[in-house]
Amino acid sequence: xxxxxxTPKFQVLKTGQSMTLQCAQDMNHEYMSWYRQDxxxxxxxxxxxxxxxxxxxxxxxxxxxxxxxxxxDFPLRLLSAAPSQTSxxxxxxxxxxxxxxxxxxxxxxTRLTVT
Amino acid sequence: SQQxxxxxxxxxxxxxxxxxxxxxxKTSINNLQWYRQNSGRGLVHLILIRSNEREKHSGRLxxxxxxxxxxxxxxxxxxxxxxxxxxxxATGKGLQGGSEKLVFGKGTKLTVNP
Numbered sequence: 609x610x611x612x613x614x615t616p617k618f619q620v621l622k623t624g625q626s627m628t629l630q631c632a633q634d635m636n637h638e639y640m641s642w643y644r645q646d647x648x649x650x651x652x653x654x655x656x657x658x659x660x661x662x663x664x665x666x667x668x669x670x671x672x673x674x675x676x677x678x679x680x681d682f683p684l685r686l687l688s689a690a691p692s693q694t695s696x697x698x699x700x701x702x703x704x705x706x707x708x709x710x711x712x713x714x715x716x717x718t719r720l721t722v723t
Numbered sequence: 724s725q726q727x728x729x730x731x732x733x734x735x736x737x738x739x740x741x742x743x744x745x746x747x748x749k750t751s752i753n754n755l756q757w758y759r760q761n762s763g764r765g766l767v768h769l770i771l772i773r774s775n776e777r778e779k780h781s782g783r784l785x786x787x788x789x790x791x792x793x794x795x796x797x798x799x800x801x802x803x804x805x806x807x808x809x810x811x812x813a814t815g816k817g818l819q820g821g822s823e824k825l826v827f828g829k830g831t832k833l834t835v836n837p
Contacts, residue, residue, distance in 0.1 A: 712825060714767070
């Protein structure tokens with residue numbers, strides 16, 4: 609089982625560039641989410657989805673877009689990269705809503721640097 | 724804002740000793756989860772305890788929950804060097820529509836010295 613797969617593992621962007629972080633899961637999970645992890649800040653929720661066609665904002669959604677056209681994929685788009693978006697990004701999924709008796713499964717992260 | 728806060732921020736012990744980490748939270752919850760993160764990797768789920776449970780065990784892990792004090796503790800017994808990692812608590816509370824936003828604390832960095 610592949611679980612949650614994130615690509616790329618590393619990315620360097622210049623300020624103002626756009627890009628898409630990919631996330632795919634092969635566990636038929638309904639719930640998918642994106643977190644960013646910064647030193648001293650822990651993990652903060654960016655966006656989440658409870659099923660195909662349904663997305664909602666988390667704690668820090670500004671500067672990011674998401675869509676969920678299939679159950680398997682949940683890409684995160686950076687519209688115009690800023691140095692403040694330098695972070696490690698984690699995608700996570702679970703069978704049902706994030707904590708209804710179903711733990712989150714995490715990918716191994718994308719380390720993004722914006723110069 | 725962060726819901727859970729772990730304490731201590733860092734903990735260094737010798738192999739074979741027990742490690743205790745604490746988590747405090749602010750509002751009512753449906754459940755509380757603990758995760759482990761090895762350096763450079765994603766988080767791995769360890770244990771989930773529901774708000775109506777007081778204690779739960781899984782192998783060398785023991786989790787307690789005190790909803791009156793809004794706190795939880797994670798005990799790792801007979802620690803091993805492989806337990807070296809960061810440990811996070813996460814709290815969940817149902818929102819309208821049944822979806823939940825799992826909120827993580829900042830973590831405790833545990834170092835187990837051989």
